[in-house]
Amino acid sequence: MTNTELILPSGKKVVIEPGKGFHLLNAQRKAKTSEEITFALIAELAEVDGQKVVYEDLLEFDLEDVLALQAEISGKFLHQAAQPPKTATPEVSGSLVPTASSTSPKQPAGNTAK
Numbered sequence: 001m002t003n004t005e006l007i008l009p010s011g012k013k014v015v016i017e018p019g020k021g022f023h024l025l026n027a028q029r030k031a032k033t034s035e036e037i038t039f040a041l042i043a044e045l046a047e048v049d050g051q052k053v054v055y056e057d058l059l060e061f062d063l064e065d066v067l068a069l070q071a072e073i074s075g076k077f078l079h080q081a082a083q084p085p086k087t088a089t090p091e092v093s094g095s096l097v098p099t100a101s102s103t104s105p106k107q108p109a110g111n112t113a114k
Contacts, residue, residue: 006072008048009064015047016072030055042069 001018008014019041027040039055046053046069058066 004072006068008068010062012049012065014069014072016045017047019045027055038070038073042073045073 003018004016006014006016023044024041027037027044030040030043031037036055039058042058043053043055058069061069
């Protein structure tokens, strides 16, 4: 996965790196409540104008910027998790009901009854 770049409504440039499990674990450890996990995850993954931020700093951002960051983080990971896995479906020809010839025991080769 590659970094995601976006411009916030305030004009600040944000680079969001791809997340790993340890980013989420760090965010959960830093958050005081479950409501703060998204803020802590943004702080784990994002650079704003080339600087890392701590989640408490995000509380001072304009609401439009915070909502844009939350939407980007939530959409990025929820969209990926919600997609069903792509699987190839084999083409099936004929009937799926077994026939007598497909279920009868096979005769060993060279053993023909006369």
